[in-house]
Structure formats: C-alpha cells, structure tokens
Amino acid sequence: MKIKIIALGKIKEKFLKDGIDEFLKRLTPYAGLEIIELSPVEIRDENLIQKALDEEGEKILTHIKPQTYVITLEIQGKMLSSEDFAQKIQTLTNEGISEIAFVIGSSYGISKKVSKRADFTLSISKMTFLHQFARLLLVEQIYRAFKIIKCETYHK
Numbered sequence: 001m002k003i004k005i006i007a008l009g010k011i012k013e014k015f016l017k018d019g020i021d022e023f024l025k026r027l028t029p030y031a032g033l034e035i036i037e038l039s040p041v042e043i044r045d046e047n048l049i050q051k052a053l054d055e056e057g058e059k060i061l062t063h064i065k066p067q068t069y070v071i072t073l074e075i076q077g078k079m080l081s082s083e084d085f086a087q088k089i090q091t092l093t094n095e096g097i098s099e100i101a102f103v104i105g106s107s108y109g110i111s112k113k114v115s116k117r118a119d120f121t122l123s124i125s126k127m128t129f130l131h132q133f134a135r136l137l138l139v140e141q142i143y144r145a146f147k148i149i150k151c152e153t154y155h156k
Helices: 014-027 046-061 082-094 112-117 131-149
Strands: 002-008 032-038 069-078 099-104 120-122
Touching: 002 046, 002 131, 014 032, 014 131, 032 046, 032 131, 046 112, 069 112, 082 131, 099 131
Parallel strands: 002 032, 002 099, 069 099, 069 120
Antiparallel strands: none
C-alpha cells in the first residue's frame, strides 16, 4: 500500500521532525509513506479566507489521482479508535485500494472542493492541535494501525 500525507505548511520544530522521521522509518516494512508539503496561501484579509482555501484546494487536488482513496482530517470528521482505524486500513486493502491520501489543511481548514473529493472524513480529536502535531499524531496512528493489522506488539 502507498500512503500520502498532503499537508499545508512545513514542520519547523526539530522535535516534531524527529518524531515524524522515526515513525516514517518504522513504517518502512509495512507501507510506503510520502509526505507532500504545500505552501499555505498567506491571508492578509479575513474576507479572503474562502479564496485562499480554494487556492490551497486546487494545489492539494493536483496531488490526488482519480483512483486514490482520500481521507481528509477535519474537525467534524468521524473519530475512530486505533483498532477501528486499523480495521479501516485493512478493509481498504482488502477492497484493492492501493493508494490512500490523507489531507491536512491549513489553520483555516480545507476547501469545500477537497472535502467533496474525500471518501472519508476523519477527526483526530475534539481538541484543537497545531497542524504540525496533527501530522505527527497521524503518522504514529498509521504505524500503530499496521502493528495492529499484523498482530504485533506495540499498540497496547
């Protein structure tokens, strides 16, 4: 399985980069994971948020193939336990899905066009996190999911 994380913004904090790199290394035996970092549109006027989201959405959609299964991370998405998340990935694999793209929007969210393209909408928590933390949490949960699927220790 090939997995992409399409995210707006770069990770600046070294401790977060180190954590993400560690889980990317651990994921190597299970899946190929690519992180695509896109530059968010700078918003100088609050009235232009929707326009910026639309521009970001166009950038995001250029990295998604028609056959890719898309999971957006959104506040109103469905919350899953780690076991349910693993089951979701296993089900997609069983259905012949070969590529999953997770999309993490900017601090203003995700464009409606990208949300409509999503096959599934996921919420990490009802709490608000910095987008950089969301990326680390997502990579860790993807790793945890593969450990659960393979019935290997780690996830408890």
